[in-house]
Amino acid sequence: MIYLDAAGTTPVRREVLEAMWPYLTGDFGNPSSHHELGERARAGLEAARADVARVLGCRPGEVTFTSGGTEADNLAVKGIALARRAADPRRTRIAVSAVEHPAVLESARSLARLHGFVVDVVPVDGTGRVSPEALAAVVGPDTAVASVMYANNEVGTIQPIAELAAVAHAAKVPFHTDAVQAAGVLPLDVRDLGVDALSISGHKLGAPKGVGALYVAGRVSIEPLVDGGGQERGARSGTENVAGAVALATALRLAEGERPTAAPRLAELRRGFVQRVLELVPEALLTGDDVHRLPGSASFCFPRVSGESILLELERRGIICSSGSACAAGSSDPSHVLLALGIDPETAQTAVRFTLPATVTAGDLDEAARALEGAYAAVTGIARR
Structure with missing residues (x-):
């Protein structure tokens, strides 16, 4: 064969399995527990967060671990749009490209259906590229968030993300990119890309399915989609998947080095x-x-x-x-x-x-x-x- x-997915790398194994066995504690096992789990989780942050060129506190790319996209699009509108009621529109992953498109449609947002779809050319001019024609003072994927999962087209982010920022609009397919093969430094939020997924990189991460710049407010104990600095409640986070961080670090x-x-x-x-x-x-x-x-x-x-x-x-x-x-x-x-x-x-x-x-x-x-x-x- x-x-x-x-x-679609990649096999789990041996190095990743070895890195996550301790957190599936001896260091199995809940990272929110204040005892030795919990502290060891917490140390593994935060080390993983720091590893991801180094690749993304951001602060560890700007990284939220999720269940995958789909949740990361949902949290970015919905979370930023809802927080933005709460701060400025004029922000009732969302800009997404015509070639987005369903995780982004359906998030935007959900906001339209349940919260009254208007979705503006940015067209692409015959190769699947979004031009800065096309995005500029859509974003404005009523746009809550713009989202254009870094690289397309079906046809592989890469977008001019830094240029598009600059267009969004000129209109004072936060910019998110789905970088699930880009991770490991394209540069991910969020400072160079100029993005306010970026999503990745572990199983495209040699980590198991069921873990992802979302970068959100510290200056950008986000409304959580999951409420509870306030884990992940309140952005995503629920006991963290420590082994998964370690797996994602290991796979990302290895892929970036290669x-x-x-x-x-x-x-x-x-x-x-x-x-x-x-x-x-x-x-x-x-x-x-x-x-x-x-x-x-x-x-x-x-x-x-x-x-x-x-x-x-x-x-x-x-x-x-x-x-x-x-x-x-x-x-x-x-x-x-x-x-x-x-x-x-x-x-x-x-x-x-x-x-x-x-x-x-x-x-x-x-x-x-x-x-x-x-x-x-x-x-x-x-x-x-």
Whole structure:
């Protein structure tokens, strides 16, 4: 089996398992308890928070651990919008890009449905990029928060986050970015990005599922979504997942250390793979931005062909990939991301996404490209040789 669905999830790294093991065994205490076991757990939690903060270039107190990227996005969009409107009743609008992850889009829609906010959707170009001008046309004195993802989970397009954050700040609007797919392969220093909030998720980095983190600048107020004992400095009540936090911090630290060499390597392998696919299957349509693209992301549509049939044929040949977002569970609708790029609904339903894990080799990708050629021939009856 060749696994090419790293955007869906990644295997847990051995170093991560070893780092979290003590907090699943001997140091199992509740970090809010004032005894030795509790203090050891608290020390592990705060060390993890400091590790995450070092990668993000922020203060440890600006990092909140969550159950994953989805909760982090919800807390950012809803929490900032509600706090902003409470401080200034004019702030009744939310700006989100047309290609956001459902965690952001549904958070915005929930605020509209339950709290009367108005959602402004910022359009993208044919590659999935948001221009500063497009965002500037939407944000204003009535905008509570703006959210544009760092890199898209379906087509891999990278946004000009620093420029977009500057546009939001010129309108005095807090700016959040979903960096779940960017973590480990793109720079995450929030000072350089200029963002007020940033979400990450552990299982995209080699940590277990069920843990994430949200950076929120200390100057930005946020309304908690979960009330209780006031853990995480009141931002997210509930007994903390210490082992998960340690796992996330370890995975993030390792990925950041490897990024200077790993990211260019993945980009080179991806470019070769894309070229090979387009040679073997000229009908394939590469989606997303060819230049501003995640190092390990290659996504295609196959007009007038069943994408699901190609996926099944690929799996039969030992290639594991996906049709796009792993988070649109049970949906048969065309991808909203591809529709936003101007791709027609019929073609959008033929998407196949390959996302490369750090361990992938050129040989793996050559085999995958040849398997795709065979899968396409099997589905269409077009044999080239």
